[in-house]
Amino acid sequence: MAHVKIFDTTLRDGEQSPGVNLNRPEKLEIAKQLERFGVDVMEAGFPASSQGDFESVREIANTIKNVSVTGLARAVKSDIDTAWEALKNGTDPRLHVFIATSPIHMTHKLKKTPEEVIDKAVEMVTYGRTMFPKVEWSAEDASRSDLEFLARIIEKVIDAGATVINLPDTVGYTTPYEYGQMFKYIKQNVPNIENVDLSAHCHDDLGMAVANSISAIENGATQIEGTINGIGERAGNAALEELAVALKIRQDYYAPHETRLVLNEIKRTSDLVSKLTGMQVPRNKAVVGQNAFAHESGIHQDGVLKHAQTYEIITPEMVGVKSNSLVMGKHSGKHAFKDKLKQIGYDLSDEKVMEAFTEFKKLTDSKKEVTDDDLFTILTEIQTQTADVKKYILSGFQVEYGTSSNQPTATVQLTKPDHTEIESSAAGKGAVEALFNTLDTMIEEDVHLTDFSLSSIGSGRDALAQSNVKLTVNGVEFSGRGSSQDVLEAAVKAFLNAVNRGFYHQEPVKAQGASY
Ligand SMILES: CC(=O)SCCNC(=O)CCNC(=O)[C@H](O)C(C)(C)COP(=O)(O)OP(=O)(O)OC[C@H]1O[C@@H](n2cnc3c(N)ncnc32)[C@H](O)[C@@H]1OP(=O)(O)O
Ligand SMILES: CC(C)C(=O)C(=O)O
Numbered sequence: 109m110a111h112v113k114i115f116d117t118t119l120r121d122g123e124q125s126p127g128v129n130l131n132r133p134e135k136l137e138i139a140k141q142l143e144r145f146g147v148d149v150m151e152a153g154f155p156a157s158s159q160g161d162f163e164s165v166r167e168i169a170n171t172i173k174n175v176s177v178t179g180l181a182r183a184v185k186s187d188i189d190t191a192w193e194a195l196k197n198g199t200d201p202r203l204h205v206f207i208a209t210s211p212i213h214m215t216h217k218l219k220k221t222p223e224e225v226i227d228k229a230v231e232m233v234t235y236g237r238t239m240f241p242k243v244e245w246s247a248e249d250a251s252r253s254d255l256e257f258l259a260r261i262i263e264k265v266i267d268a269g270a271t272v273i274n275l276p277d278t279v280g281y282t283t284p285y286e287y288g289q290m291f292k293y294i295k296q297n298v299p300n301i302e303n304v305d306l307s308a309h310c311h312d313d314l315g316m317a318v319a320n321s322i323s324a325i326e327n328g329a330t331q332i333e334g335t336i337n338g339i340g341e342r343a344g345n346a347a348l349e350e351l352a353v354a355l356k357i358r359q360d361y362y363a364p365h366e367t368r369l370v371l372n373e374i375k376r377t378s379d380l381v382s383k384l385t386g387m388q389v390p391r392n393k394a395v396v397g398q399n400a401f402a403h404e405s406g407i408h409q410d411g412v413l414k415h416a417q418t419y420e421i422i423t424p425e426m427v428g429v430k431s432n433s434l435v436m437g438k439h440s441g442k443h444a445f446k447d448k449l450k451q452i453g454y455d456l457s458d459e460k461v462m463e464a465f466t467e468f469k470k471l472t473d474s475k476k477e478v479t480d481d482d483l484f485t486i487l488t489e490i491q492t493q494t495a496d497v498k499k500y501i502l503s504g505f506q507v508e509y510g511t512s513s514n515q516p517t518a519t520v521q522l523t524k525p526d527h528t529e530i531e532s533s534a535a536g537k538g539a540v541e542a543l544f545n546t547l548d549t550m551i552e553e554d555v556h557l558t559d560f561s562l563s564s565i566g567s568g569r570d571a572l573a574q575s576n577v578k579l580t581v582n583g584v585e586f587s588g589r590g591s592s593q594d595v596l597e598a599a600v601k602a603f604l605n606a607v608n609r610g611f612y613h614q615e616p617v618k619a620q621g622a623s624y
């Protein structure tokens with residue numbers, strides 16, 4: 109079997125999704141899960157882009173031991189120096205340096221001639237290799253580049269020491285046939301290409317990212333870059349879970365290519381990324397959507413009952429979808445609880461286990477059966493929350509509303525970042541709007557709501573509600589999430605979570621590298 113290496117960029121290109129802003133504990137939690145999932149390389153961020161990103165990349169590189177951690181850099185010396193500072197203590201540090209090679213990018217964005225771009229690429233790869241044992245070089249917008257030029261620059265950067273050559277379809281423009289032909293051309297026309305890994309990086313603007321990635325594999329790519337749930341810049345990147353399952357299910361066709369991903373970690377990885385980024389997975393999404401294994405119509409149900417494979421090509425078990433085991437409840441004790449945490453993949457400090465146990469017990473007072481999904485939600489909150497950061501904290505709220513002529517009115521009590529207690533009231537067309545209007549009057553930053561959603565975790569009247577909010581704080585978009593058995597409380601928590609991220613991000617006196 110030929111091993112196709114998987115380069116995950118959820119924490120870099122994935123985080124470039126508008127409105128997604130992960131804090132340090134959240135990034136670390138995703139990084140740990142990517143390690144369990146078995147990716148070969150993870151791109152933890154773009155260290156030169158901000159102090160927060162630098163700190164996150166450094167912490168991930170220092171923590172993750174079984175995966176090579178990389179960080180992105182422009183063809184700029186100071187970006188490369190910063191990347192080295194962040195990555196140098198990692199187990200297998202590698203640099204990912206890029207420069208655009210298409211006429212449109214070189215002329216209008218970089219304002220450089222093709223020869224200048226070659227010189228810069230060679231200079232920066234050479235420089236990167238003075239520190240990094242491995243250097244990936246990306247030809248940004250490769251799919252719209254001149255092939256002869258591409259071959260020329262690739263040969264030179266390999267001579268300069270690049271160990272991986274990545275050919276991105278940066279704007280999701282190419283088709284599977286064209287993209288495959290580009291890989292074939294490079295294999296045939298770059299004499300030293302056999303010395304390096306050849307990588308594909310696809311975007312999904314025309315819905316072809318996974319198909320393009322597979323075409324690249326068929327034409328010589330040895331590494332595929334993508335993200336969990338396909339999140340990323342604009343329409344996103346190639347969804348790694350789809351790629352991995354496609355290679356597995358159609359191994360009759362794609363053999364000898366296979367990944368080393370642990371397929372039954374797919375569901376947990378997808379859930380974690382979705383929860384922490386606030387990017388909900390569409391119900392009908394391949395492999396991880398809620399409907400991916402649901403059969404609604406009679407003929408299909410009949411077929412599945414008679415023989416599952418009539419309509420089911422992937423089993424839920426293969427990707428780690430479990431039927432909800434409702435074993436935790438009011439009478440469960442600490443031992444069973446700790447065991448359950450391990451089963452659902454959480455390794456918490458003793459202090460956090462106790463915190464989680466208290467939350468769990470609180471929930472069992474009002475909810476008969478606590479599902480794995482409920483626990484996952486509680487644990488994710490606890491594992492990624494940050495203490496000692498200045499923020500708005502909800503003290504309480506009341507809402508008066510009904511369907512008659514009364515206008516819904518909310519009263520909210522908050523503790524402000526400077527620890528003063530405030531209370532305010534406002535009305536709205538509905539209960540949520542009344543609450544959000546009230547919060548608006550209390551928060552000093554300029555806040556505008558751009559998106560709000562509510563969903564239930566599991567089913568039943570007593571299910572937990574999860575809310576996701578996107579809003580702008582002083583013009584910059586932030587997302588927030590909150591969960592509670594009460595839908596209004598979930599909404600308020602999500603609103604404040606987004607505000608606090610914005611507040612922290614923009615606070616001029618924020619501690620360098622602290623998380624929000
Ligand atoms: C295809 C991709 O996904 S590329 C990665 C995209 N990701 C991001 O941009 C997120 C992080 N980016 C950032 O935080 C900021 O853009 C920074 C810190 C990197 C740079 O910020 P600024 O210095 O304010 O520059 P700004 O973003 O406005 O412009 C980018 C500059 O980098 C240059 N540039 C772009 N790509 C490259 C490259 N690969 N190598 C060298 N220079 C580059 C541009 O030409 C422009 O230069 P100019 O200022 O001389 O015109
Ligand atoms: C930085 C590069 C690899 C990128 O994300 C792209 O070209 O899409």
Ligand SMILES: [Mg+2]
Pocket residue numbers: 121276278309311341
């Ligand atoms: Mg990209």
